[in-house]
Amino acid sequence: MNFDLTEEQRMLQDSVRRYVNKSYSFESRTQLVKVGGGFSRETWSVFAEMGWLMAPIPESCGGLGFNAIETALIAEELGRGLVLEPYTFCAVLPVAIMRGCSAEAQKEKLLAGMGSGETIVAVAHSEPEARGCVSHVSTMATRQADGRYALNGRKSLVVAAPVADRILVVARSSGQVRDEQGISIFLIDPQSSGVRCEPFRLLDGTPAAELVLENVVVSASALLGEEGNAFSGLQRAVDEAIVSLCAEMVGGMEDVIALCSEYLKTRQQFGVAIGTFQALQHRMADMAIELMQARAMLYRGLAVLTNPAAEDTSRIVSGCKALVSKCAKFVTAQGIQLHGGYGITEEYRVGHHYRRLVLADAWFGNLDYHLNRYAGRIQDEARALAA
Amino acid sequence: MDFIPSTDDEQFRQEVRSFLREHLPSDLAWRGQQGYLPGKEDSLRWTRILHEKRGWSAPAWPREDGGTGWAASQRYIFEEECYLAGAPIPNQAGIDLVGPVICHFGNTEQKKRFLPPILRGEVFWIQGFSEPGAGSDLANLRTTAVRDGDSYVVNGQKIWTSFGTQGDWNFLLVRTDPTAKPQKGISFLLLDTHTPGVTIRPIVSLDGCGHLAEVFYDNVRVPVENLIGEENKGWGYTKFLLFNERALLGAESPALKRYLAKIRRYASCQRAGDRPLIEDPAFAGRLAQYELEVLAIDMMVQKILHQGVNELNGGAAIGSMLKVRGSEMHQKLTEMLVEIIGDYGPVFYPSPAEEQTEHEQSFVGPDFAPGLAAELFYRRACTIYGGTAEIQRNIIAKALFGL
Known part of the structure; x- marks a missing residue:
């Protein structure tokens, strides 16, 4: 074990701290909540330029290939500065899902867009009765005769959904509501027909939404990895x-x-x-x-x-x-x-x-x-x- | 920063384990596992074994004085493995407290005279700091030493002396300059408890044991060569010692881990109705909370062991922070251990060390019940000894925030 930061880790920590101190004052944060909807695409691009969005992305996909220690260093500084843009929800979580669940071919394009800050990805996972249980998924993914999937259900507390370009939807393609088997993840366009985004603000001003899926039909290529094995x-x-x-x-x-x-x-x-x-x-x-x-x-x-x-x-x-x-x-x-x-x-x-x-x-x-x-x-x- | 365990440390741990399997006598291990505080005989016996077999009796001392030269992480592994195996705690007043003071501030003659008997487990030291009027306010001590020819003449009283009645030698703080500011007139003396004028009386504590004592000094003559360092400079040596005490003993994290292991084991075999107690959700939730707190303490201890104490990790406050949270956990865990045995919690079990009952005597309840209540009562002292929890908070507020 080594509890001292490496030179690289220290520089990363410094870069976030300096940025937050210089450019993310409490006053500008207050303004962002009042008039900017609690999320700035411009700030998100700065995150990208600084390399923070690339941090968790594997090197094979053009990222920096950092592990949880480095992303925690970034997150800690953002937390210290009360930064609103949801690094954990739109960088750490979706990248980790892509890393762990999707096939190689699917990763590259989406991760490149996420790393550059051009594509903001939200994750629609939680449901009101889940209360933390990861396998609690009642949203259904039904495979149709043509090989496409129809998604139906309601996702609560989808952080950043109103500003997202793509959404990773966790749905059930088989099994009972808390089964680990039968969980599948789909990448959808929030503009698709049947997607209803009911936006609201979180207590701190962050944009979020409840996502209602009514017969949202997606192609088989929207499925990450294998059907039913995402848990x-x-x-x-x-x-x-x-x-x-x-x-x-x-x-x-x-x-x-x-x-x-x-x-x-x-x-x-x-x-x-x-x-x-x-x-x-x-x-x-x-x-x-x-x-x-x-x-x-x-x-x-x-x-x-x-x-x-x-x-x-x-x-x-x-x-x-x-x-x-x-x-x-x-x-x-x-x-x-x-x-x-x-x-x-x-x-x-x-x-x-x-x-x-x-x-x-x-x-x-x-x-x-x-x-x-x-x-x-x-x-x-x-x-x-x-x- | 990375959290991959070092293979060197793991190898060292295995080495210590195999040493303990081979050389830790089973009767010592049994008493240690029961939770009774070891007395003089057990402590010295174990120190002799450590010294004779490997030269491991005082790992933290400088190498030239008989220490091992181990890294801090290795010392910790050694201490932890010994503790988990039930080895008696050595004579802390000798090995952890006065020993390092003599190593750092003693002269050559004193080192030659006092250090080897400690290493060899031949003498049992006791501490003479607190007085009836000087507890948290230690600098207010009143025991005096007046120079008379080649001796100091000591008069006064010490109290809360651990294992006092068993002590061969006593290190103590005395006032040598009554006119100076409280901290400036204190000296550090070494005293043979068999000197005429020394009277030691046991104090029976809540745990039913008489390991505490008060020590009276009535015109006790101490040769001047038993003064450590310079006259009136004793407070500085004491601060060094207290810092050592806090950093070394601080959270007593190995003891916390042993309590947790016992709680898990006992709660798995004690039943509540038709199931083991550990299946009770309220019990398991509380245990989970305690275990997490101990895991965090242990991780912070690892950090200090690897980094040393520095400004970034809390500086002078870190030992006090670990001490406060660690001692709270000692109290919670020992309370839980007594709760686990249910109806046998209120039963009085005589101490095998004090009443020679040994484990052959029959008693009611599970075989691990004796000793649990004694340990619970003993641990009420851990938010008091080595600086009360309140004094520790003063230290933290001052060191971290300048308050």
Whole structure:
């Protein structure tokens, strides 16, 4: 193991941090939400120019071939800067799905467009009753006599759907609603007939939509890889996205703590800086401890994603999300508390991290779901020992 | 940055494991696994074995003083494997605390005189820091040492001395300049507990054991050659020692892992109705939460072992952060262990070490029940010893945020 960043990793981290500090001020972010629909194609092109969109794309497809550690470095800095453009959802997740699920021939063209920022791809996976369960897919893909597929169903919380050029739809071509077998993924054009995009904004201003599919007929070439066999690739992609999201949360916690540290030294009450009060000093210490734990758990997540010998990767990633979001809940909530009234205002930065955390907890299944899933791992190991 | 385990470390782990299989006596391992704190005899016996077989009795010391020259990660692997195998904890006051102080600040004569007996497991050291009026505010200590010819004459009292009644030698902080600022007038002395005027009384703690003690000094004469470093400079040596204590003992992460392994094992065989307790969703969820916290602590410990302590990873605060979260976890996990045995949790099991009951004596409940409650009560102290959790938070707030 080596916990020091390589020169290349450090430069990557610096490049994101510099960009966010220089060009992604809180004021411009606020403007983006107010008048720009919460997403800037121009910013997305900058991400591409900087190479961040190429990062997770394999070298064989013209990308940089970086692994989860590098994308986590990017995500962490974006999280620190409260960046709205959804790197995890439109870069990490769809690229990982393409890597894990599609045939070689399909990858090249789409990935090239994604890497250059010209093609924005959203992922339509979650359904209201899934609550984190990756195999919960009730949207149907019915193969017709002519070999084409008809898609029918409703996808909730499709991040960036209103701005996407293409959408990866997870559907069921056979089996029951939570079966791992029978899951297929299709690449569709959101303009296709039968696709109804019901757009809304997320709590932080990010554009998203509920996607209703009514007899959306797609050709057989829209199917990624083999019919019915997408589960393992999809699970892996979701795992990578979850760890990326955890990195965003860690970055956000860092920012909250930095903001609080500054505020406690400047805010005066009872004639002194409030940072002289031990109750608040101890709160800051607790926040630092939570951050330490969250970062360490992020490393655990990265360790299982990048170690080929790792076993039960997915449930360890669940553990990672459970612990990181627990820590982030504490830190972001205390960030508000320590700022008093200012903490709850729209115009002050700190509360937006808490808002973001509410989203992060909901995405891919909440704390309870992932904690239970990790508990299942403990129980399975106990059963195996008993047998 | 990468997270691929090093093969060298794995090889070293295997080497330690095979050493333990061969040389760790089964009676020591049994008592260690039960969770009882080892007393003087067990600790010294194990140190002698480590020293005689491999020269491994004080791995962290400088090589020229008898250390192993291992990297921090290897020392940690060694400590972890020993702990998981149930090996007794060595005499920490000697090997982890006074030993390094003598290595760094002692003169040649003192090194020759005091270090080899520690390495060979011949003397048992006890710590003399806290006093009735000097706990968290350690610099407020009142025990005095007055120079008289070739000796210091020591008067006063120390308290909360671990294994105090078993001590052969005692290192202690004394006030040598009552006029100076509190931190400036303190000296670091080494004292033979058999010197006339030393009285040691056991304090029975909640765990039912008498491993704590108070030590009284009534005109005790200590030769001046037993002063470490310079007179009135003892506070600096103490800070070095406390930093060592925190960095070394901090989270006691190997102990956390052993608790988790026990919880998994015991909860798989203890039944609740028609199923093992571990199948209970509420229980398993709580265990999952604890296990994740320990995994995170352990990962952070790995990071510190590989990087050393530096500004980027928390500097002076990191030991305190690990200590706070680690000690909370010790308390939660030992509570859970007692909960697991249900109706046998409230049963009093005498300590085999103290009452010579040994494991042949029959008792009610599962065979792993004795020792669990003792450990739970003992762990209430871990948010107090080595600096209370509150003092640690003060340190963190100051070191990280300048508050």
